[in-house]
Amino acid sequence: MKRNDYHHGNLKEEFLKIAFEFIHKEDVDKLTLKVLSDATGTSRSAIYRHFSSKDALMEEIIRLGFEEFDSVTSPILRDQEQPLVDRFYKTSKIYINWAKENPNLYRLLFGRRYAYIREETLSIKDESCDAFGALKHAVEEGQEKGILKKDDSLKQSVVIWASLHGLASLIIDGFMNVAELSDELVDDMFRSLLAGCVSNKVKIISTIPFVSGILEPKP
Amino acid sequence: MKRNDYHHGNLKEEFLKIAFEFIHKEDVDKLTLKVLSDATGTSRSAIYRHFSSKDALMEEIIRLGFEEFDSVTSPILRDQEQPLVDRFYKTSKIYINWAKENPNLYRLLFGRRYAYIREETLSIKDESCDAFGALKHAVEEGQEKGILKKDDSLKQSVVIWASLHGLASLIIDGFMNVAELSDELVDDMFRSLLAGCVSNKVKIISTIPFVSGILEPKP
DNA sequence: CTCTTATGTTAACATTGTTTACATATAAAA
DNA sequence: TTTTATATGTAAACAATGTTAACATAAGAG
Numbered sequence: 001m002k003r004n005d006y007h008h009g010n011l012k013e014e015f016l017k018i019a020f021e022f023i024h025k026e027d028v029d030k031l032t033l034k035v036l037s038d039a040t041g042t043s044r045s046a047i048y049r050h051f052s053s054k055d056a057l058m059e060e061i062i063r064l065g066f067e068e069f070d071s072v073t074s075p076i077l078r079d080q081e082q083p084l085v086d087r088f089y090k091t092s093k094i095y096i097n098w099a100k101e102n103p104n105l106y107r108l109l110f111g112r113r114y115a116y117i118r119e120e121t122l123s124i125k126d127e128s129c130d131a132f133g134a135l136k137h138a139v140e141e142g143q144e145k146g147i148l149k150k151d152d153s154l155k156q157s158v159v160i161w162a163s164l165h166g167l168a169s170l171i172i173d174g175f176m177n178v179a180e181l182s183d184e185l186v187d188d189m190f191r192s193l194l195a196g197c198v199s200n201k202v203k204i205i206s207t208i209p210f211v212s213g214i215l216e217p218k219p
Numbered sequence: 220m221k222r223n224d225y226h227h228g229n230l231k232e233e234f235l236k237i238a239f240e241f242i243h244k245e246d247v248d249k250l251t252l253k254v255l256s257d258a259t260g261t262s263r264s265a266i267y268r269h270f271s272s273k274d275a276l277m278e279e280i281i282r283l284g285f286e287e288f289d290s291v292t293s294p295i296l297r298d299q300e301q302p303l304v305d306r307f308y309k310t311s312k313i314y315i316n317w318a319k320e321n322p323n324l325y326r327l328l329f330g331r332r333y334a335y336i337r338e339e340t341l342s343i344k345d346e347s348c349d350a351f352g353a354l355k356h357a358v359e360e361g362q363e364k365g366i367l368k369k370d371d372s373l374k375q376s377v378v379i380w381a382s383l384h385g386l387a388s389l390i391i392d393g394f395m396n397v398a399e400l401s402d403e404l405v406d407d408m409f410r411s412l413l414a415g416c417v418s419n420k421v422k423i424i425s426t427i428p429f430v431s432g433i434l435e436p437k438p
Numbered sequence: 439c440t441c442t443t444a445t446g447t448t449a450a451c452a453t454t455g456t457t458t459a460c461a462t463a464t465a466a467a468a
Numbered sequence: 469t470t471t472t473a474t475a476t477g478t479a480a481a482c483a484a485t486g487t488t489a490a491c492a493t494a495a496g497a498g
Contacts, residue, residue: 033455043478054455107331115393122395151407158389158397159407166385170377174334176341178377188370188378192415252486262447273486
């Protein structure tokens with residue numbers, strides 16, 4: 001249907017675009033159908049010609065959100081050109097920073113409300129294209145190279161993910177004054193994870209002073 | 220005002236009790252004022268004679284929630300009779316199990332929605348009576364005894380807390396099949412935290428086989 | 439005994455997501 | 469070309485929710 005005075009022409013895409021941009025700025029609770037209809041200049045029920053419900057729209061927002069999240073957090077983790085520990089460290093920083101910059105989207109992606117659509121998205125996706133899959137592959141790579149202790153790679157990945165997720169959650173959900181300390185906390189968390197996961201069988205290389213400082217403590 | 224046909228007599232306490240019990244079983248979203256008025260046999264606006272708003276009631280629920288949470292998670296952490304590492308380990312288990320058993324209350328306490336009341340509660344409380352304070356004290360005790368590495372005790376405590384909070388969140392918010400693995404994951408997480416925090420200056424005692432197994436790896 | 443106060447009810451509101459009946463314009467069919 | 473079907477939009481109404489205002493009831497103070 002073409003654009004004219006009565007028909008918008010590309011309303012579905014515009015709903016998604018506006019909602020997606022909204023979630024980048026404001027709280028999910030504030031995203032009402034009225035916001036969307038006002039922003040598009042349509043009636044409050046127009047959305048039902050393109051989505052079966054508000055949740056159906058939210059589901060698409062979440063899919064878009066995972067595309068963004070994965071595209072931000074996983075590339076460095078997959079970049080075989082860099083030392084493995086550097087990739088872990090950089091990704092930790094990127095993960096926490098993205099959560100800080102997009103707290104509402106982060107909560108939407110990893111909260112319970114739409115868990116079913118997250119799990120559906122994760123299960124459909126090839127491991128080679130989502131962030132958790134990238135983490136698991138990196139952990140397996142680390143074990144194969146003797147950098148990380150041999151262990152169940154799924155559980156090891158979950159432990160790492162949970163650590164970052166917990167830190168991100170405390171920061172964006174306003175636990176104490178944790179947000180002010182976030183940079184230092186990521187460093188501390190990384191140091192702790194490294195101590196827990198790293199094997200001592202192989203000499204580990206890093207180009208990042210902070211990371212090599214952890215690996216080669218001064219006597 | 221005494222109880223009779225018209226006046227309930229102890230309505231405020233009953234609202235709180237019903238709401239608190241409700242949150243132990245069902246989702247927060249399902250706790251509507253209608254639920255409370257139906258359960259007490261009163262009208263839907265009776266609640267406004269005892270609370271200025273629904274949020275005001277939720278705030279009291281959260282205070283009660285923290286009392287319960289703290290009373291479950293902090294005693295063992297404070298129990299100087301037990302070896303310190305054992306107290307950390309047992310508390311980790313208790314923390315995760317409590318979150319699993321009371322997911323709705325856990326989310327309410329540590330989510331963002333009522334962050335302001337959590338922070339208010341934490342700031343009013345003496346460090347000696349809340350769970351995070353107990354953790355921080357235990358960390359300081361560990362540093363003084365040479366069991367844990369000397370470090371900023373606040374940051375070290377936040378790293379530990381974030382790890383548990385992240386694991387709890389993944390479990391109760393349905394991230395993958397993580398809930399099924401929760402017992403093993405707590406063990407793995409604990410092992411990792413221990414590797415990150417423990418000092419090597421002192422011989423560390425534990426009465427728990429799993430924990431001493433970590434501390435004294437077989438050659 | 440009167441009257442103030444605490445506590446409860448009823449009726450109404452605005453906001454929310456949603457559905458139903460109707461309107462409009464393009465595409466397809468005759 | 470005219471008719472019809474389909475896609476897309478609107479208007480009006482719903483129920484559920486939190487909330488408020490006006491009224492009702494009962495206990496205690498004076």
